[in-house]
Amino acid sequence: MSSKVIIEDVGKKTKEDLKVLILNSAKKLFVEKGIEQTTIRNISDSIGCSIGTVYVYFKDKNAIFHALHTQGFIQLSSEFKVLSHVGNPLERLRAMGKVYINFALKNRDMYDLMFNLKAPMEFLNDEKLQEWNEGKATFDVLCSTVNECLTAGYFKGHELEPTAFMIWSMVHGMCSLEISNRSVGVNIQNPETIVIAAYEEFMKIMDKL
Amino acid sequence: MSSKVIIEDVGKKTKEDLKVLILNSAKKLFVEKGIEQTTIRNISDSIGCSIGTVYVYFKDKNAIFHALHTQGFIQLSSEFKVLSHVGNPLERLRAMGKVYINFALKNRDMYDLMFNLKAPMEFLNDEKLQEWNEGKATFDVLCSTVNECLTAGYFKGHELEPTAFMIWSMVHGMCSLEISNRSVGVNIQNPETIVIAAYEEFMKIMDKL
DNA sequence: AAATTAAATGAACATTGTTCATTTTTACAA
DNA sequence: TTGTAAAAATGAACAATGTTCATTTAATTT
Known part of the structure; x- marks a missing residue:
C-alpha cells in the first residue's frame, strides 16, 4: 500500500x-x-x-534553448524584486539599470540567449506564437517605471515608449558590446570599468532631465 | 610578346x-x-x-567572415564621409548616428557580423592579433567628434570616453534589438518607427546638454 | 624536355541535428 | 498471475556541416 x-x-x-x-x-x-x-x-x-x-x-534544439531563455527571464525578474523597495521612480529606474547590467555581465551567455540569439525567436515562429511574453513583461516593467517618472515630473517633453526603448537600448547596447567582446577590442583607457562609467554618464543625464 | x-x-x-x-x-x-x-x-x-x-x-570559415566583416567596415566608413561637410560637431554627431542606424537597418546581417557575431573576434584570437583595427578606427571617429563637442562647450561635466561609449551603446542597442527581432516582440504601439522615435528622444536630450 | 614548385581537387572523417522503426517499460483488465 | 494495449525510451541511420590531406593537375623553372 x-x-x-x-x-x-x-x-x-x-x-x-x-x-x-x-x-x-x-x-x-x-x-x-x-x-x-x-x-x-x-x-x-x-x-x-x-x-x-x-x-x-x-521538439528540437530551439525548444530547449527557448525553455532556457524563459528560465533566464524568471531569474532576471526575481532579481528585479529588490526594486519594489525603492520609492522614488527615478531612483528605481537607476537601480533597475544596475540590476540589469549586473545580471547581463554575470550571466553572459544567458543574456546573449535572452536578447541576442535567434533560437528563442525561431522557436516562437515555428510554434506560430507571435507573443514574446517574457520580453513583453520585462519591457512593461520598464515602461511603467518610466511612466511613473513622467507623472512625477521627470523627463518633461518626452514620449513614454520611445524613451523607455531608448533607455533599454542604452543598457542593452553596453552589455551587448561588452559580451560580444567589442568593447575590449576598441582602444579604451579603462576597459574593465567602461560599462559602469558609461552608465554613470547616462545617470548624470537623467538628473538633468 | x-x-x-x-x-x-x-x-x-x-x-x-x-x-x-x-x-x-x-x-x-x-x-x-x-x-x-x-x-x-x-x-x-x-x-x-x-x-x-x-x-x-x-584558413577557415572564421577567416572568410572576418574578411567580410572588414568589407562591412569599409562600407560604413565610406558612408561616414558625407559627415565631413557638417561643420557643427553636435550636428555632425547627430548625423553620424543617423548614418550608423541606416547602415545597420539596411545591412542587417552585415551589422550583426560586424558588431555581434563571434566569428570575426575568434579569427583575431586564433591569429593572436589582439588589435581590432576596424572597431578601433570607427570608435576613434566617434571619440574625436565627441571631443570636438566638448571643446565647443557641449556635454559639460562629461567624460570623453565614457560618453562616447554611452552614445555608441545607445545606437548599437537600438539597432541590435531591432535586428534580433526583440523590439517587434515587445508590445510597442508603433514598432516600425520605434528606432527613429527613440533616437529622436536621444537627440532631444543632446540638445539639453 | 625534364624537373620542380604551386595550385586545385574531392574523397574521407568527425560532428552536428533530426527521424523513426523497433524495443522496452508501464498500466491495467481479465 | 497473465495478457494486452498504451506509453516511453532507444540508437542506428540520414543528411548536412567544417575540415584535412594524399593525390592529381597546372605552371614555372632549369
Whole structure:
C-alpha cells in the first residue's frame, strides 16, 4: 500500500523530472561551456539517456534553448524584486539599470540567449506564437517605471515608449558590446570599468532631465 | 610578346581574383540567405571550384567572415564621409548616428557580423592579433567628434570616453534589438518607427546638454 | 624536355541535428 | 498471475556541416 504510493510518486517524479533533468543538464552545459558546446549528445550523455529521449520531451534544439531563455527571464525578474523597495521612480529606474547590467555581465551567455540569439525567436515562429511574453513583461516593467517618472515630473517633453526603448537600448547596447567582446577590442583607457562609467554618464543625464 | 603580357596579367588576375571571387560569392550568399545558409560548399559551388580550393585561400570559415566583416567596415566608413561637410560637431554627431542606424537597418546581417557575431573576434584570437583595427578606427571617429563637442562647450561635466561609449551603446542597442527581432516582440504601439522615435528622444536630450 | 614548385581537387572523417522503426517499460483488465 | 494495449525510451541511420590531406593537375623553372 505504502509502496504503491511511493511507486506512484517516483513514477510521477521521474516522468516530469526527465524533462526538468534535461533542462537542468542543458543549462549546466550551457553556462559552463557556452551554447556551441551544448549539443544534444552532450545533454543526453550527461544524464545517461539516449538522444531520442531528448526529442520525446523537446521538439528540437530551439525548444530547449527557448525553455532556457524563459528560465533566464524568471531569474532576471526575481532579481528585479529588490526594486519594489525603492520609492522614488527615478531612483528605481537607476537601480533597475544596475540590476540589469549586473545580471547581463554575470550571466553572459544567458543574456546573449535572452536578447541576442535567434533560437528563442525561431522557436516562437515555428510554434506560430507571435507573443514574446517574457520580453513583453520585462519591457512593461520598464515602461511603467518610466511612466511613473513622467507623472512625477521627470523627463518633461518626452514620449513614454520611445524613451523607455531608448533607455533599454542604452543598457542593452553596453552589455551587448561588452559580451560580444567589442568593447575590449576598441582602444579604451579603462576597459574593465567602461560599462559602469558609461552608465554613470547616462545617470548624470537623467538628473538633468 | 603582347600575348605574353596578357597571359601574365590574366595569371596575376586569376591568382588574386580567386580569393576575391570567393569573398564576393560569400558576400552574395551571406547577404541573400544569411550567415547560416552560407556554407563552404555553397560558396565553392557558386563559383565552380572545389571545397579544398576555398581552404587554399582562407584558413577557415572564421577567416572568410572576418574578411567580410572588414568589407562591412569599409562600407560604413565610406558612408561616414558625407559627415565631413557638417561643420557643427553636435550636428555632425547627430548625423553620424543617423548614418550608423541606416547602415545597420539596411545591412542587417552585415551589422550583426560586424558588431555581434563571434566569428570575426575568434579569427583575431586564433591569429593572436589582439588589435581590432576596424572597431578601433570607427570608435576613434566617434571619440574625436565627441571631443570636438566638448571643446565647443557641449556635454559639460562629461567624460570623453565614457560618453562616447554611452552614445555608441545607445545606437548599437537600438539597432541590435531591432535586428534580433526583440523590439517587434515587445508590445510597442508603433514598432516600425520605434528606432527613429527613440533616437529622436536621444537627440532631444543632446540638445539639453 | 625534364624537373620542380604551386595550385586545385574531392574523397574521407568527425560532428552536428533530426527521424523513426523497433524495443522496452508501464498500466491495467481479465 | 497473465495478457494486452498504451506509453516511453532507444540508437542506428540520414543528411548536412567544417575540415584535412594524399593525390592529381597546372605552371614555372632549369
